[in-house]
Amino acid sequence: xxxxxxxxxxxxxxxxxxxxxxxxxxxxxxxxxxxxxxxxxxxxxxxxxxxxxxxxxxxxxxxxxxxxxxxxxxxxxxxxxxxxxxxxxxxxxxxxxxxxxxxxxxxxxxxxxxxxxxxxxxxxxxxxxxxxxxxxxxxxxxxxxxxxxxxxxxxxxxxxxxxxxxxxxxxxxxxxxxxxxxxxxxxxxxxxxxxxxxxxxxxxxxxxxxxxxxxxxxxxxxxxxxxxxxxxxxxxxxxxxxxxxxxxxxxxxxxxxxxxxxxxxxxxxxxxxxxxxxxxxxxxxxxxxxxxxxxxxxxxxxxxxxxxxxxxxxxxxxxxxxxxxxxxxxxxxxxxxxxxxxxxxxxxxxxxxxxxxxxxxxxxxxxxxxxxxxxxxxx
Numbered sequence: 136x137x138x139x140x141x142x143x144x145x146x147x148x149x150x151x152x153x154x155x156x157x158x159x160x161x162x163x164x165x166x167x168x169x170x171x172x173x174x175x176x177x178x179x180x181x182x183x184x185x186x187x188x189x190x191x192x193x194x195x196x197x198x199x200x201x202x203x204x205x206x207x208x209x210x211x212x213x214x215x216x217x218x219x220x221x222x223x224x225x226x227x228x229x230x231x232x233x234x235x236x237x238x239x240x241x242x243x244x245x246x247x248x249x250x251x252x253x254x255x256x257x258x259x260x261x262x263x264x265x266x267x268x269x270x271x272x273x274x275x276x277x278x279x280x281x282x283x284x285x286x287x288x289x290x291x292x293x294x295x296x297x298x299x300x301x302x303x304x305x306x307x308x309x310x311x312x313x314x315x316x317x318x319x320x321x322x323x324x325x326x327x328x329x330x331x332x333x334x335x336x337x338x339x340x341x342x343x344x345x346x347x348x349x350x351x352x353x354x355x356x357x358x359x360x361x362x363x364x365x366x367x368x369x370x371x372x373x374x375x376x377x378x379x380x381x382x383x384x385x386x387x388x389x390x391x392x393x394x395x396x397x398x399x400x401x402x403x404x405x406x407x408x409x410x411x412x413x414x415x416x417x418x419x420x421x422x423x424x425x426x427x428x429x430x431x432x433x434x435x436x437x438x439x440x441x442x443x444x445x446x447x448x449x450x451x452x453x454x455x456x457x458x459x460x461x462x463x464x465x466x467x468x469x470x471x472x473x474x475x476x477x478x479x480x481x482x483x484x485x486x487x488x489x490x491x492x493x494x495x496x497x498x499x500x501x502x503x504x505x506x507x508x509x510x511x512x513x514x
Contacts, residue, residue, distance in 0.1 A: 143159055143160065143161040143182060143185055143209070143233070144159070144160055144182070144230050144233045144234060144237075145157050145158070145159060145160070145168075145178055145179065145182055145230060146158050146159075146160045146165075147172060148165070148167075154171050154172065155171070155172045156168065156169065156170065156171060156172075157170045157171075157172070157174070157175070157178035159181065159182055159185050161185070166185065168181045168182075173412070173415075173418070173419075174415065174418070175223075175227075175418040175419055179222075179223050179226040179227060179418075180222070180223070182226055183212055183213075183216065183217065183222060183226055198289060199240060199241040199242040199288060199289055199290060199292065200240050200241075200242040201240065202240060202241045202280075202288070203237065203238065203239070203240055203241075204232070204233075204236040204237060204239055204240070204241060204243075204244070204273070205233055205236075205237035205238065207241065207273075207276050207277055207280045208229050208232055208233055208236075208237075208272075208273065208276045209233075210276070210279070210280055210283070210285055211225075211229075211272075211275065211276035211279050211280065212225065212226060212229055212276075214279070214283070215275075215276075215279050220345075220348075220357075220370070220371070220374055221344075223418065224344065225272055228268050228269045228271075228272040229269075229272050229273075229276075231256060231259075231269050232269050232270075232272060232273045235252055235255055236252070236273065241277070241288070241292055242292075244273075244277070244292035244293075244294060245292070245293070245295075246293075246295040249270060249294060249295040249296065250295065252266065252269075252270070253266040253267075253270075253297055256269065263297040264297070264300055266297065267296045267297045267299075270294050270295075270296045271294075271296065273294055274294040274296075277291060277292060277294065278291065302473075302474055303444075306437070306441060306444050307441065307444045307445040307447075307448040307449075308337070308441060308442070308445045310449075312431070312433060313333060313337055313445070315431040315432065315433070316329075316333055316427055316428065316431045316433070317330055317333060317334075318431070319427045319428075319430040319431040320333070320427045322430070323423075323426070323427060323430065325412070325413070326423060326427060328410050328411060328412050328417050328420070328423075329420065329423050329424060329427055331393075331397065331409065331410055332346055332347070332410055332420065332439055332442070333442060334390060334393055335349070335390065335409070335410075335442075336439065336442025336443060336445065336446065337442050337445050337446055337449070338387035338389055338390040338446065339367055339384055339386070339387060339390065339446060340384075340442075340443050340446030340447055340450075340463070340464040340465070341358075341367070341369055341381075341384075341443070341465075342379065342440065342443055343420070343438075343439035343440055343442070343443075345357065345358060345369050345370075345381060346409070346410060347410045347416070347417055347418075347420070348371070349408075349409040349410065350407045350408060350409060351398050351401060351402060351407050351408075351409060352407050353368075353372055354371050354372065354407075355371045355372050355373055355374070356371050357370075357371050358370055358371060358381070359371075360386065360394055360398070360409065362386070362391070362394060362395060362398060365385055365386045365391065366383055366384070366385060366386065367383060367384045367385070367386050368383050369381035369382065369383065369384070369465065379465075380465040380466060380467075381465055382462065382465050384462075384463050384464075384465070385463070397409065420439060421438065421439075424438065424439055443464075444475075446464060447460070447464055447466070447471060447474070447475045448475055448478050450463065450464065450475075451471075451475045451476065451477075451478035451479040452478045452479075452480075454479060454480045454481065457471055457472055457476070457479070
């Protein structure tokens with residue numbers, strides 16, 4: 136019995152005496168994207184466009200054993216993902232799902248198969264939480280398919296995911312550690328984009344994904360810096376609000392001079408991206424980040440998201456009002472106080488000084504005689 140074809144996916148095709156190029160594998164057909172190894176973002180956009188143009192899910196009347204997971208995920212990437220700000224991330228997390236689950240029907244989604252998928256991803260040297268993000272994308276795809284015109288399904292499979300990581304206490308960089316990494320980045324060739332991400336993250340608390348989409352001019356694809364009004368717009372024009380808050384924020388006084396110098400240099404070369412690698416937008420920064428951290432002498436493994444934790448910690452250490460800091464960072468006051476509140480100078484200050492009121496000592500003994508009892512004794 137022939138194997139069912141997997142869904143369209145990206146594959147890095149090596150070539151003799153030439154740079155590797157991303158291709159779209161769709162069954163036996165390979166289509167070159169023309170994108171080199173570093174241009175992942177454009178390759179992912181072409182994959183999404185390829186899916187949108189050719190995929191036509193079969194009619195199955197909601198039967199789980201007749202619906203391929205590849206169909207469900209591709210419907211999600213074609214119809215829902217382009218309407219979000221996380222298209223690149225969703226395509227990235229969907230790729231391993233299509234590779235492992237693509238030829239399987241929805242009826243195969245259960246606790247055991249989800250655990251097997253996590254084990255398969257760990258063998259590829261990725262963390263459990265990376266596999267969790269993959270499964271979250273598959274769960275979102277299943278729910279969308281069920282609620283869309285392609286559904287409803289006979290039943291909605293339960294996607295079992297690894298537990299959430301515990302909140303890390305002390306997960307931030309000190310000012311000295313930030314300075315060490317900037318110096319390390321300056322010593323490395325072509326690492327200016329990492330320096331920009333470090334400083335913008337430390338002084339704004341913006342998530343790395345949103346930072347990489349920032350522009351110097353208004354854009355619908357991402358946020359931008361308005362240096363005239365000293366305002367950081369984290370979302371693109373017309374972009375819908377998502378669960379991850381991205382409110383505008385005032386540009387930090389220490390960050391503003393850096394931004395002005397960077398903007399003038401970039402616009403003189405016709406580049407509108409804030410984070411770029413010689414004029415091209417940056418899709419992945421993990422390898423450069425790890426190399427710079429190691430060169431700075433920091434043994435703990437962390438990622439660019441640590442800069443958001445750093446910004447929140449610095450705000451609390453500075454004694455910023457929690458409501459103002461939460462609005463500035465784009466998080467709820469509850470989350471800010473629960474995770475970072477212990478860094479605030481006023482953290483439990485009143486409780487640490489509280490004392491009970493002093494009262495007269497209570498002498499335990501027989502109850503005093505009442506007037507009625509004394510009268511009875513005289514009789």
